[in-house]
Amino acid sequence: MSFFVSLSGLRNASTDLEVISNNIANAESVGFKKSNAQFADLVSGSSATDPRKTPGIGATVSAISQDFALGQLEQTGRALDVAINGDGFIATNDAISGEVSFTRNGNLQLVANGELQDAFGNPVQGFPLDATGTPTSFTPSDITVPTTNAGGAALSSVGIDLRGVLSAVYTDGSVDPISQVALATFPSTGGLNPIGLTKWEATAESGPPEFGQPGVGNFGQIRSGSLERSNVDLAEEMVALLGAQRNFQANARAIDTATAFTQTILNLQR
Known part of the structure; x- marks a missing residue:
C-alpha cells in the first residue's frame, strides 16, 4: 500500500510543478492570472472503521484555482x-x-x-x-x-x-x-x-x-x-517551486524505502 500512497504524492508534486512552471512561463504575459494547486487527503475507511487505526491511502488534487488579483x-x-x-x-x-x-x-x-x-x-x-x-x-x-x-x-x-x-x-x-x-x-x-x-x-x-x-x-x-502585467510574483513562485521539488524528492525517497523493506522481507523468506 505504501507504494501507492507515495505514488499519489509523486503525482501531486508533479501537478504542483506543472502549475508553478506555467505561472513562471507566463510572468510576462499581459493580463495573465496565476493558478494554485490545492490538494486533499484520501482516507481508507468507513463509519465503522476505528479512526485510531486508519493510516490513509494518499492524496489527490482537489482543485487548481485561479487567482484574479489585479496585476501591476x-x-x-x-x-x-x-x-x-x-x-x-x-x-x-x-x-x-x-x-x-x-x-x-x-x-x-x-x-x-x-x-x-x-x-x-x-x-x-x-x-x-x-x-x-x-x-x-x-x-x-x-x-x-x-x-x-x-x-x-x-x-x-x-x-x-x-x-x-x-x-x-x-x-x-x-x-x-x-x-x-x-x-x-x-x-x-x-x-x-x-x-x-x-x-x-x-x-x-x-x-x-x-x-x-x-x-x-x-x-x-x-x-x-x-x-x-501578469499577477505572478516570481519570488513567491521560486519558493513554491523549491517546496514542490522537496515534496517530490521526499515521496521518491519513501518509495525507495518501501522497496528496501519489501526486498528485506523477500530475503527473509528464502
Whole structure:
C-alpha cells in the first residue's frame, strides 16, 4: 500500500510543478492570472472503521484555482493600450467561431476598415453611443470606427477615456464619440475556463456574463495608455517551486524505502 500512497504524492508534486512552471512561463504575459494547486487527503475507511487505526491511502488534487488579483498597471503611452483598474473583462468576438471570450489583455489595435480588435485579431465588443456620448443600447456589438465623418474628413486619431468611451478625431478638428468599451463580470469568476492567449470563456460554474459600463458600480475604470502585467510574483513562485521539488524528492525517497523493506522481507523468506 505504501507504494501507492507515495505514488499519489509523486503525482501531486508533479501537478504542483506543472502549475508553478506555467505561472513562471507566463510572468510576462499581459493580463495573465496565476493558478494554485490545492490538494486533499484520501482516507481508507468507513463509519465503522476505528479512526485510531486508519493510516490513509494518499492524496489527490482537489482543485487548481485561479487567482484574479489585479496585476501591476504599466504605462506604455500608446492610446489603444488599455488596462482595467478594478473588476471586469474586455469582451471579444472570435472572428472564426463567433464565440465571445473575455480577457484582461487590453493591447488593442485599429485595422484598416476601422474595426477595433484585440492583439489576436478578434473584434472588441462595446455599446453604441449617440452624438452626446450616451449609450443607445446595452447589448454589446463589434466596435467599428468610421474612417471618414459626415463631412468627408478623414480619421486622424482615436482615444479612450476613463469611462471606456472611444472617440474619433477627424482632420477637420471634429471629435465624435463612437462606442463605449463593454466590460463583463461573472457571479463566480473562479469558474471561468481558461482557453489560452490570456482569454477565458463562461461556463456553468462561472455563470453568464453581466455587461456594464466602465467606472459604474462594480466595474473598473479604463486606464488608457497602460497595460495590466501578469499577477505572478516570481519570488513567491521560486519558493513554491523549491517546496514542490522537496515534496517530490521526499515521496521518491519513501518509495525507495518501501522497496528496501519489501526486498528485506523477500530475503527473509528464502
